[in-house]
Amino acid sequence: MxxxxxxxxxxxxxxxxxxxxxxxxxxxxxxxxxxxxxxxxxxxxxxxxxxxxxxxxxxxxxxxxxxxxxxxxxxxxxxxxxxxxxxxxxxxxxxxxxxxxxxxxxxxxxxxxxxxxxxxxxxxxxxxxAKKYNRDLFLFLYAILIIVSAMTSLTKHNDKSAFSGKTMQYLSRHQTEEWKGWMQVSVYC
Known part of the structure; x- marks a missing residue:
């Protein structure tokens, strides 16, 4: 165009x-x-x-x-x-x-x-x-993505905070409670 x-x-x-x-x-x-x-x-x-x-x-x-x-x-x-x-x-x-x-x-x-x-x-x-669609390649890459995300989510993270020395959580309670609140708001809207 x-x-x-x-x-x-x-x-x-x-x-x-x-x-x-x-x-x-x-x-x-x-x-x-x-x-x-x-x-x-x-x-x-x-x-x-x-x-x-x-x-x-x-x-x-x-x-x-x-x-x-x-x-x-x-x-x-x-x-x-x-x-x-x-x-x-x-x-x-x-x-x-x-x-x-x-x-x-x-x-x-x-x-x-x-x-x-x-x-x-x-x-x-x-x-x-022109678009080229290959179903097998798509499914292969999708499977790799699922495997990699499963591996990273199941690994144990032992990162310590430089400031307080406590273990840092990637999905801390504050963050998950915030998400829960927004999901509840979105249900009622």
Whole structure:
């Protein structure tokens, strides 16, 4: 299917939205690379101060994986407004970009996937092909998938938390109770 018309407002708004995100992500990766290169200096005074911050961030990350947000993390999330974050993003503030590097990466990847889908679906850049269905190959791959998922679900995981030293459960009680609640809500809707 070939689109033979002018560029639509939706296409323009998408490009105006994804390009700054992509540029900000690339810049945040560059800042992280520059920061990690400066950490390699052994006798730097700023390295001593920042190593304590990294330990705190690792502790917060371990708590988040085990049981939810910590007080300090939840206070950080609610302290800044959307307007402030938008201004910090548009001005490409280094600390903001470093804090939200993972989010920017996810947004850039999602935008790249959408661009790829658009190219595949709406342009003639990639040629059309005929579908080929092989029932035996499908059943073979499906059987392999079932076997692999059964093997991984039946193995015993002995991972210990770095923060508390307790064994981490992959389907913890908190998670399964949350799923149970959502399933009950979906039944009544």
């Amino acid at each position: 070939v689109v033979s018309g002018p560029i639509t407002p939706g296409q323009v708004s998408f490009l105006l939205g994804i390009l700054p995100v992509f540029v900000a992500w690339i810049y945040s990766e560059f800042l992280e690379y520059k920061r990690s290169a400066s950490h390699s200096k052994v006798h730097a005074d700023n390295n001593l101060v920042e190593s304590g911050d990294e330990k705190i961030k690792e502790d917060d990350r371990a708590l988040l994986l085990e049981g939810g947000l910590t007080r300090s993390t939840s206070a950080k999330v609610h302290s800044s407004t959307i307007k402030t974050n938008l201004i910090r993003f548009l001005t490409m503030e280094d600390s903001f970009l470093l804090e939200n590097r993972a989010i920017l990466r996810a947004m850039a990847e999602f935008g790249a996937i959408l661009v790829y889908f658009y190219i595949c679906d709406r342009t003639n850049l990639l040629g059309e092909s």
